[in-house]
Amino acid sequence: MKKINILLLLALVITAGLFSCGDNEGFSNLHDLTDEEIAEIARQDSIAEAQKNSINADLILEYSMDMTISASLYDGGDLEIELDKIAAEFGITEEELLAGIGGESGAPEVKGFAIAGTTHADIASASNTNAPWGHWWDANGDLTAWGEDAMVFAEFYVENGYFSIGQYPGHLVEGQTVKFIEALKYNETRVAIVITVNAVAAGQITADVVSEQDLTIDVTAKSVYDPDPLEFDLQTVLSDLGIDSLTEATFIGVNEDGSYATEAVTGYGFWYDFNGFVGSWGDDASVYTNYGDFEANQISIGQYPDHLAEGETYLIKYGFMANNKIVMLNITINVLGYVDPETAPDGDPEAVTIDVEFSKPYSNDYASVTYDLKETLRNAFKMTTYQIHQAINSGDLKLYVGEVSETDPAYTSDVPGYWLKEDGTIGEWGESVVWTSIGHSETDLYLYGGNHPDNATEGMTITTTYIATLNGGSVTINLTFNITGDNYEDPETAPTGDPEAVTLDVALTKAYSDDYASVSADVKETLRNAFKMTTYQIHKAIQDGTLKLYQGAVTEEDPAYTADVPGYWLNADGTAVGWADGLIYCSLGHTETELYLYAGNHPENAASGSVVTTTYIATCNGGSVTFNLTFTVE
Numbered sequence: 001m002k003k004i005n006i007l008l009l010l011a012l013v014i015t016a017g018l019f020s021c022g023d024n025e026g027f028s029n030l031h032d033l034t035d036e037e038i039a040e041i042a043r044q045d046s047i048a049e050a051q052k053n054s055i056n057a058d059l060i061l062e063y064s065m066d067m068t069i070s071a072s073l074y075d076g077g078d079l080e081i082e083l084d085k086i087a088a089e090f091g092i093t094e095e096e097l098l099a100g101i102g103g104e105s106g107a108p109e110v111k112g113f114a115i116a117g118t119t120h121a122d123i124a125s126a127s128n129t130n131a132p133w134g135h136w137w138d139a140n141g142d143l144t145a146w147g148e149d150a151m152v153f154a155e156f157y158v159e160n161g162y163f164s165i166g167q168y169p170g171h172l173v174e175g176q177t178v179k180f181i182e183a184l185k186y187n188e189t190r191v192a193i194v195i196t197v198n199a200v201a202a203g204q205i206t207a208d209v210v211s212e213q214d215l216t217i218d219v220t221a222k223s224v225y226d227p228d229p230l231e232f233d234l235q236t237v238l239s240d241l242g243i244d245s246l247t248e249a250t251f252i253g254v255n256e257d258g259s260y261a262t263e264a265v266t267g268y269g270f271w272y273d274f275n276g277f278v279g280s281w282g283d284d285a286s287v288y289t290n291y292g293d294f295e296a297n298q299i300s301i302g303q304y305p306d307h308l309a310e311g312e313t314y315l316i317k318y319g320f321m322a323n324n325k326i327v328m329l330n331i332t333i334n335v336l337g338y339v340d341p342e343t344a345p346d347g348d349p350e351a352v353t354i355d356v357e358f359s360k361p362y363s364n365d366y367a368s369v370t371y372d373l374k375e376t377l378r379n380a381f382k383m384t385t386y387q388i389h390q391a392i393n394s395g396d397l398k399l400y401v402g403e404v405s406e407t408d409p410a411y412t413s414d415v416p417g418y419w420l421k422e423d424g425t426i427g428e429w430g431e432s433v434v435w436t437s438i439g440h441s442e443t444d445l446y447l448y449g450g451n452h453p454d455n456a457t458e459g460m461t462i463t464t465t466y467i468a469t470l471n472g473g474s475v476t477i478n479l480t481f482n483i484t485g486d487n488y489e490d491p492e493t494a495p496t497g498d499p500e501a502v503t504l505d506v507a508l509t510k511a512y513s514d515d516y517a518s519v520s521a522d523v524k525e526t527l528r529n530a531f532k533m534t535t536y537q538i539h540k541a542i543q544d545g546t547l548k549l550y551q552g553a554v555t556e557e558d559p560a561y562t563a564d565v566p567g568y569w570l571n572a573d574g575t576a577v578g579w580a581d582g583l584i585y586c587s588l589g590h591t592e593t594e595l596y597l598y599a600g601n602h603p604e605n606a607a608s609g610s611v612v613t614t615t616y617i618a619t620c621n622g623g624s625v626t627f628n629l630t631f632t633v634e
Contacts, residue, residue: 055120055181057192059089064196065165067152068205068262069172074609075263076152076166077250081193083161090186100186101133102158108186112156115181115192117141122183130611130630131155134163137180146573151178152197165197166609172199205252205260207324211240216332217301219287220339221309223393223442225515227293227302232329234297241322246291249320253278253289260321264608266290267511267634269300269318276316281514281603287333289318292511301333306393310337338442342384349473352380358436358449359482362458364543364565366435368450373438373475377445380473388470389440392416397470399438401426404467404474413437416468419452420481424464431455434462434481451483453565458485488592492534499623502530508586508599509632512608520589520598523625527595530623538620539590542566547620549588551576554617554624563587566618569602570631574614581605584612584631601633608633 067076087097092108100110112126112133123143127134134155138144146153150168157164163182172178176199184191217230234246243249253261253270254277261270261278269289273279276286286307290300299318312335319328354376360369377388391397392415399416400409402425412419412428417437421427429435433456436449451460466477504526510519527538531547541547542565549566550559552575560576562569567587568576579585583606586599601610616627 055115055192055194056122057115057183057190059085059189059191060194061085061191062194062196064198066198066200067165067167067172069174069199069201070167070263071170073169073263073607074153074166074611075607076164076197076609078160079154079163079165079195080161081163086184086191089191090184090189092186098158098161101156101184103132111185113183113185114143115183116143117180120181127155129153129155130613130632131157131164133182133184135180135182136168137178139176139178141178141180151176152180154180154182154195156182163193163195165195167197167199169607174199174201205262205321205326207321207326209319209326209328211236212328212330213237214330214332216334218334218336219301219303219308220336221306222303223305223389225302225305227288227290227300229294229298230301230331231295231298237320237327240327241320241325243322246296246320249322251291252319252321252326254317254319260319262321265512266302266514267608268292271304271514272314272316274314276314286314287316288514289316289331290511299329301331308335310335338386340384340386342378342386344384344387345379345382347382349382349471350380351474351476352376353476353478355478355480356447357480357482359484360449360451361486361488362451362456362483362543364453364545366450366453368448370439370446370448372446374445376475377468377470380468380475381471382473383471385445386442388445389442391470392438392440397438397468400467400469402465402467404469414439417449420462420464422460422462424462433460434483436466436479436481438468447477447479449481456483458483486540488536490534490536492528492536494534494537495529495532497532499532499621500530501624501626502526503626503628505628505630506597507630507632508597509634510600511634512601512606512610514603516585516600516603518598518600520596522594522596523588523627524595526625527618527620530618530625531621532623533621535595536592538595539592541620542588542590547588547618550617550619552615554619564589570612570614572610572612574612576614583610584633586614586616586629586631588616588618597627597629599629599631606633 061082063079065077065079083094087094096108099107114123114135117140128136136144136146136150136153138149139151144150151171152167155164179196182193213232219228250262251264251268255261256277266288268291270278271281271285271288273284274286285304288302293300314333316331317328319326356371358369374385398409401418413435414437419427419429419432419435422433432452434449434451439446439448460483462481464479468475506521508519524535548559551568562576562578563585564587569579569582569585571577571581572583582602584599584601589596589598610633612631614629618625
């Protein structure tokens, strides 16, 4: 017989109640196990081992997929599962299955859960992601949370009918395999979905280029990001790849070393450097590609503002990959000079003086009013709108306050422009009450300005003099800026009844963009009914700060907004942060007639695949609206 320390077996003995030692035998002593006891221990060990190595399910479906490693993106791929087999196992229809997973009222009670990779024990939670069914998994295939131990995630969205499989950026390594088990239960029937993710290094794509298309586009050098459409043969691409839609494809570019880039950063495309290889947004960026801005058979060719010049030519590669095949577009971009539709006015440049009066109701934001300067500047400088626009870009047009000086202007607002103190002198943002600047594009020239939300008040009047000089001419602008009260006539009647507490789920989705473009959701009727106020009354309550928008929970302290007021920048876990740390922003937009939530992504911190969830609580007039917000960057 073998001697085994009884302390190691104490928990088993007490729990099982199978064995006992003599009454006078101390637990600190060694105990001689009988052959029967040893056999029972071995039997129970074998049961535990068998349970750990088997999956408790009536139907087991296994899938495998490759995932390109990313240091910055949550990207992975979509995985279709055999819903028909699952529905048949449960004895229900596919429609009933999807409704059950989604938790629809009256649908079969299909319960999503997880099975641990190391023990094969059940994990009861249906989801710890943003989907009704799906989880984060660690390297061992055990359930974890978003964060340090997270490797991959699976999210099943009922409306799509498939799993979205992604990764925690920077956690996977080449050659790593993560195997995890998502599961469903209906009555006593269980189905296990075993998914194996194989981590593949970026650029290590072995797919063959099965066809190429040579395309050419002429573009004008621009000062904006606005793209131009380029048509390609979509049907040939789909046929050559064996797919029905480009939603099934991976978008690729070509790096300088010849490897493939698969981490789309413009939504479904890439930035390119001046040599035509995949690069990044910034000083070395030339053009970018994207898909989805125009028609289904058109891609977008955009450019970094003011980086291209007439006469330049770029050759870039942009492709689609599916079923281990690639179709490559070889795109030649010819940069043309701007074709100016205008003719400069005749005569010599001259000195012109104009009086401009802005009257703007005070607002608790940076909303602006404008005055058209186009013809005034054209006639004074004897230049076209485009020429003046370019002169502003280059700094040749100078905008002074009070008088022209020998030193260059030191702008304090949008260039060229200034923040102004109440006495009309130049100030910084924190001490000023209004701002005004010259707005410009290839076709427009205008003066625009607004009030400081905190420093300005109704009834203020600010006067100053601007002098714009260029090409030997000048324009003196005698500016009066009136911050007025409000004489708005409200067309609405407030809803009847007492203010109430309302909860609303809001899901916003937008493709990644390298700017702050936003998407929005209409919340007007929700706020009206909760607060029993008109749209205009709520708009004014936002302006004067009476409406409070909290993030996470209501506090006794006033909210500390970090984005457009009222609103916040949010990090990946949905916590309010500053601009520099935020992935997305979300604010409550408002006018006299509209109330809406709007949100966009940070150009540098966010990436395709980012999903942020948070809770906003708006309070006003004794009522409240809780917004359960989900923002997805596609």
